[in-house]
Amino acid sequence: MKKVVCVLLSFMSCLLVSCDKDDDWDKNLGNNLLEGIWTRESSSQKFVATFNADHTSYVCTYHIETEALEHVDLQGKYRVVDESLLVYQSGDKHLFKLSEDGNTVEITYGYGTGNPEAEKTYTYKRYVEAPEPEPEPEEKELQLADVNAAKETLGNLKAGVSVTVGMSNWEDAVMTKVSLRKRLTIEDTPMTNGKLTGGNLTFTVPENMPAGSYSLIVAYTLNGKEKEVMFDAVTCIVKEDETPPEPGAKVLVFKNQMMGSSQHRDFGCLLTVTDAGQLDIQTACYMNDDPSLNAEENKKRRSEIDIMTNTYSGPAFALANFDKIAHNLRNYKCNGTNLFTTVKDDAKDKETAMTMFPGYADIQTKFLVLQESIEKEKAIIDLVKNDRLVEISETATPSLFDGSIKIDRITVQSIKPGESVGRDRFDLNGVVVFKSSKNGKIGVMLIREINELDGVSDAADATIVFDLYYQK
Structure with missing residues (x-):
């Protein structure tokens, strides 16, 4: 539609030259209720009717798929009579009826000719240019702040023990769940007391957590979107809390x-x-x-x-x-x-x-x-x-x-x-x-x-x- 509007504006100067023939005709032009751009579509064409502030109008016809301009109807200057009739300097008359909210209009072309069959009525909608969408906020995935430190911490987990791992890109992330995922069976075990504060991810390994190799999974929201990241580059090792072997082990x-x-x-x-x-x-x-x-x-x-x-x-x-x-x-x-x-x-x-x-x-x-x-x-x-x-x-x-x-x-x-x-x-x-x-x-x-x-x-x-x- 932006391309359509740009093409329409290029015709305004033509209208000002072609319609300024009789200065007396410019007096008492009425309330310009249709000022603006109006659109309607058929199966093959798009019609754009423009009513300017200077009481001139024109209709452009475009191909529905390619939006190529096919025809321009320079209608000229008009008066608004009784807030329902457009009387053009050329002698044409068009009847119109605005909706209560002012966003839809029915226009009957060829009104007052004495030939009802020549009258054509079409419904237009007011064109309102949509505002530019706000740019999406930059989303940076939650990451480990120090991989080597994380290896040391996550490689020595024990059931019932709380641990803390440093994170980066955490500022806008709201953590919802921390889990350990079994590497072979892909089973998740939720951790307890999980929280993400000041770049530190803290959680407690459950008391009944089996020993084995796992991956750390963190689920969180960022800008209202749910996300999940698996830190599979660092192996989480849950060790059994056993007594050291007796001296003389082989x-x-x-x-x-x-x-x-x-x-x-x-x-x-x-x-x-x-x-x-x-x-x-x-x-x-x-x-x-x-x-x-x-x-x-x-x-x-x-x-x-x-x-x-x-x-x-x-x-x-x-x-x-x-x-x-x-x-x-x-x-x-x-x-x-x-x-x-x-x-x-x-x-x-x-x-x-x-x-x-x-x-x-x-x-x-x-x-x-x-x-x-x-x-x-x-x-x-x-x-x-x-x-x-x-x-x-x-x-x-x-x-x-x-x-x-x-x-x-x-x-x-x-x-x-x-x-x-x-x-x-x-x-x-x-x-x-x-x-x-x-x-x-x-x-x-x-x-x-x-x-x-x-x-x-x-x-x-x-x-x-x-x-x-x-x-x-």
């Missing part, structure tokens, strides 16, 4: 351990768990001989390594053994210098590494990434994630020993964006098991963090953080 536990890549400047890339129950993480310098030891002692020292780490382009963080790392050892650095330098040749590099570092080839640890879709493996995953794995043995975890879980991969590595987890592909919160080649003992790792793997150039600075459970 597992060694090492929490929040960090390993670096093969070229990392600050963190080691070789992992060893000693017979004394100590976990050591060494840099690549550990491969070189210790001058205080003889050749056999140095060989034995290298053969006791459980795991080696490396990063690959893509990027991916890998846990591996000799068969996977053999030809890559030339890229490992000790104090910024490669362990050895040759022209790249995988076969010769492997042979050189075996010659230079006796005992290195004995590292034949095998790996496997556990899958939640397999019942026996999920049982172990739940024990690890709920901090309840107190024993690794044929009695406590038989599936790790009876062959039903085959630990047979020479390497496992982190997934790239868009990839799926698998037997040799893990993601954040993944559970990796390995069987050490030096003593046949089994270890279980919960992957806590995978850091600085945004691009190939970050590989040298990459680190991985994990909890390790090692057979005692």
Whole structure:
């Protein structure tokens, strides 16, 4: 309709010129009750009648679908007689009748000709331009203010305990419900005492809340609209409030351990768990001989390594053994210098590494990434994630020993964006098991963090953080 009005206004100057012939005719023009724009429609056309303040009028006809202008009827100047009759300077007369509210008018064209059949009556509605709609207020989705802090808080939930998580974009949000959603069964459990105040989301985990892995769900209203957001990037772990295991439990536990890549400047890339129950993480310098030891002692020292780490382009963080790392050892650095330098040749590099570092080839640890879709493996995953794995043995975890879980991969590595987890592909919160080649003992790792793997150039600075459970 805005386009229609603009076209109509372009004809006003024409009317003023064509109708100003007799100055006496302009006297006593009457009360201009129809001043304004009026519209009606047929099946194929739209009619717009305009009555101007100077007592001139015209009717424009438009195509109903394209709104293309088809005809203009310049009616000229008119008088209003008895507030019901339009008498035009041209001699035409039109009878009109306004509705009580003034928004509808019936106009009978050809009135007073003495030929009733020539009269045509049409109903018009007053056109009122709709105001511009108010812009929708900007709606920002409720978000976690600090993801790392949220991981720490939501990863250690207990039944009956109140927790607080910082939020951003909270100013106009009105919280209606907080729930924890079971990750596999997609069941929601409402939390109690939930409130969102000053950017802090507080809620209490119910007393009867089962232990397990969940996602945080917050339902809220924003500008009168109901919304729900699932913070599935942070795993909520509800732990059972159990007494610590008795001394002598058949597992060694090492929490929040960090390993670096093969070229990392600050963190080691070789992992060893000693017979004394100590976990050591060494840099690549550990491969070189210790001058205080003889050749056999140095060989034995290298053969006791459980795991080696490396990063690959893509990027991916890998846990591996000799068969996977053999030809890559030339890229490992000790104090910024490669362990050895040759022209790249995988076969010769492997042979050189075996010659230079006796005992290195004995590292034949095998790996496997556990899958939640397999019942026996999920049982172990739940024990690890709920901090309840107190024993690794044929009695406590038989599936790790009876062959039903085959630990047979020479390497496992982190997934790239868009990839799926698998037997040799893990993601954040993944559970990796390995069987050490030096003593046949089994270890279980919960992957806590995978850091600085945004691009190939970050590989040298990459680190991985994990909890390790090692057979005692």
